[in-house]
Amino acid sequence: MILKPLFWLFKKELKSAYRSKWLMFGFIVGPLIAWGFQGVFLAYMFGQATSGGQTVYYTNDDVGPIGGELINAIEGNATYLGIGELIEINATYGQKLVADGSVGIWIYIPANFTQMLVSYNTTVLKIYVDTASTKATSVAKAIEYFSKNYIDIVIRELKVEEIPVSKEATYGFQLAIFLVMLMSVVAPAPYVSQSFAGERERRTLEALLVVPMSRLKILTGKVLAGLVLTGVYAIFTIVGIELYNGMIYLALGDLGSYASYFTVSESIMPLIAFSQMLVALCALGIGVVISCLAKDQASAESINNLALMIPTMAIGILSFTGSIESIGGIFGFMIAAIPFTHAVLFLNGVLLHTASVYQLLFNIAYLVVSTLVFLVIGAKIFEREGIVS
């Protein structure tokens, strides 16, 4: 009996959301767009890299043997790496091509390449790449990855040294994280704006607040409906990831061995979906606060999008430039205080296998606590009589 009115409210919220096609759009199409776009982008890059082949210049000034061996290995795997022609040039000509901006890729092997490797187990291979060309960028990444693998084998024969985390994977996933995060924070905005500010604007809220239900129960009913919608979002996140994986496999074709560096394994899909559901729920909590303060639905939606997108974009851009955990000072503290930072860290952690279980649990706990804090603040504002006047 006590729960029956709550159930009616919950059912009505879901029914209204279902019938408002644009409202459901964000929850269903949002994750598909985010992951699909990422898939299309990488597939395009692979397509560029594998069709026709990229002309690659190289200069081998190494006085030792390993530089030459590496070039031979690259030449032997030219098709696999997406290389069309491999042309030897001298360093002066290479510098001129770089200065002219007329080179796609120029590999420069310095004179002390072998010596550094033998003496210190570390050396430098310079790859000049025209980053404006997706084809050149992609082939350069492939060469970089291949070279690291090749040198690693040599080192392991001499001394043990692990190759660092694949840059390709980081690069690819960073973009996915950025897009996915943006979609996750904006997806609940239309629902929450309609459900709270919309009720005020249409003046349906007054009659609702007179029914024999506490305001907390009314809020709970609306948030529970939002929880179901974020659950829908999580399910379609998994569909989106499958779509993304499919695109990568299709684009790589014969180069399928590369796929594991770009695709998302099935074992971590539920974790990603869960984290995105939490992000959407946290965005919903923030949305409740904003919508209870905004005068109308349009203002609520605009402020909501701004308030959520600006920090998310800042985190996304910062994460492209390196680890957001390494940012120090007050700015670093502010970034760490944003709930969505922890979602990015969680995604990085599970996608790149770089976080411990405790770190991941902390990130999740931070998101959950933030969501609860925002919902409590929202409930307090919802209790004010100013909500109707």
Add this chain to the structure above:
Amino acid sequence: MVASLSTTAIETENLTKIFRKGKKNETIAIQDINLKIAAGQVFGLLGPNGAGKTTLIRVLTGLLKPTSGSAKVLGYDILYEIEKIRPRIALLPQESGVYEYLTARENLIYFGGLYGIPTDVLEERADKLLKQVGLEDRADDITKSFSGGMKRKVLVARALITDPDIIFLDEPTTGIDTIGAKTIRELLKELSANHNRTIILTTHDLHEVSELCREVAILNKGRIVGIGTPDDLEEQFKAKNLEEVFVSLVRGE
């Protein structure tokens, strides 16, 4: 439970509501309102825009807390016993909208559901009410496509779905065509006369007041400036009709 004719539905004593914005900026919305409304009648609240009619209704329905004074609705204090009042009242706010993604019938049943009324009872009541307001043919249409007048009819029916003892109607016939408004007036008359419901009605239509209300209170600038039956007021102010009473009271301030 229905209040009998002899009982008082609403009683207020020096009811005052002041809105404060900051320390210096304050607006007196209603001041020293003293009312005693008998159960089972249609009571009219008249006044120009901004007179305090809507604020008074909001205070009586528990949406706003009074700044001072007290009020009892169905014998219960609005400040401390609102949970006992809420199941027995209904409100049709001014300029209120419907849930546009629900059908007319769903709008009614949803609201009844929030009061914990069984679905089969609600379905029966919804059919009856929609027929009474002339919307039986559109009962299962999404209300987004309805005209303003049709939406208002849905709202009147929605206010009645819970069979409340007191119904607060803030300008219920605004935007409804002549025939529709007449239908609603007949419905309200029938509820008051045969079902002993108390109806608190605000309107700018003085003809409606004359037709429906046993008693009226005229508000101006948050205060009651005249109260009584329409005939008493006409006699008291030596006016030909209620319109003259209204104009002289509001302009005379």
